[in-house]
């Protein structure tokens with residue numbers, strides 16, 4: 001397949017952060033040419049880029065994608081109560097059908113909102129991989145470990161099944177298998193050590209929740225006389241392949257420790273604010289120490305979207321407000337987090353994260369011909385502070401057009417939404433607002 005985007009404003013996100021008005025030519029899955037001069041070739045897809053901005057696809061560094069089915073199912077609750085009374089009882093009933101439906105729904109949402117790569121950690125990850133591959137997104141998918149097992153496997157089955165998962169997907173062009181011990185409060189040091197062993201043997205990325213809440217830090221300290229990061233380090237899980245989700249409650253010493261080990265952080269501000277975790281991932285200190293920080297939405301049950309445009313804006317605003325300093329978390333820095341830094345965390349910067357000849361063609365075209373984007377003095381400013389995810393006009397992953405205008409080319413939008421409504425009803429026992437013509441629920 002070949003694609004040409006004509007007369008677009010290209011935010012390359014290359015070393016010099018060059019902005020080029022011109023054309024992009026994609027052949028197979030590679031960006032073949034980026035030029036300020038017209039590229040005259042015939043292509044299978046021709047996209048008129050006038051009035052549109054083309055950026056590298058956004059990278060969601062932390063999510064639990066099938067939780068789309070639990071979007072809005074338990075809001076305004078304390079984290080521990082929310083998990084215990086709403087999320088965990090439903091998750092026990094998950095099966096391949098529900099995970100498949102929830103994943104397709106999340107993929108649809110990510111395609112429509114400009115995300116081209118995502119890091120996931122959940123259950124039935126094989127099913128998530130199959131659906132992701134079929135829809136055409138790039139997934140860095142974590143096989144999850146919990147000491148009490150998962151809805152899919154008993155605890156003792158997790159280790160051999162993880163090895164199967166890695167073997168199955170390790171040579172895939174779109175799917176990268178990773179390992180995901182859930183956290184230091186749900187995995188014992190022995191479990192963490194065994195995960196580190198698998199990660200080392202297969203050279204896997206490691207995804208793990210770390211210091212999300214104050215309660216977690218106190219709980220882990222009570223058990224081990226060590227903070228979560230220290231527990232991970234001792235287990236052999238702190239290195240340049242590690243992606244730490246949250247880190248809202250870390251110390252200055254831990255900031256240095258994370259930078260020294262070359263680990264990355266997924267900063268998930270919307271989820272943190274919604275669950276009122278209270279901690280602030282210390283961005284200025286992390287940047288000062290040279291730590292790599294990307295952006296994640298976290299699961300759509302605690303966000304409640306997979307919208308990276310929204311998350312980028314929250315990153316910029318949250319830290320300015322918290323520090324009483326409008327100069328922190330600048331627009332360009334935030335865009336870097338959602339593109340380049342995400343790619344670095346995934347050890348994929350040689351392939352994705354910027355628009356450069358020879359890189360994989362993961363691109364998003366955004367329509368700037370909108371009232372809320374007029375006038376436009378600085379395109380990066382608009383991307384962070386004014387753009388909405390609904391401004392995404394086209395999403396291209398691995399050289400394949402997944403969405404153009406209102407058309408999804410790899411998923412049937414209406415079928416996916418209908419199937420996920422049915423699966424959500426089956427899981428929760430709640431009909432939802434569109435289940436009948438007359439709603440009995442006062443909230444609908």
Ligand SMILES: [Zn+2]
Pocket residue numbers: 062063064209245298299
């Ligand atoms: Zn999470």
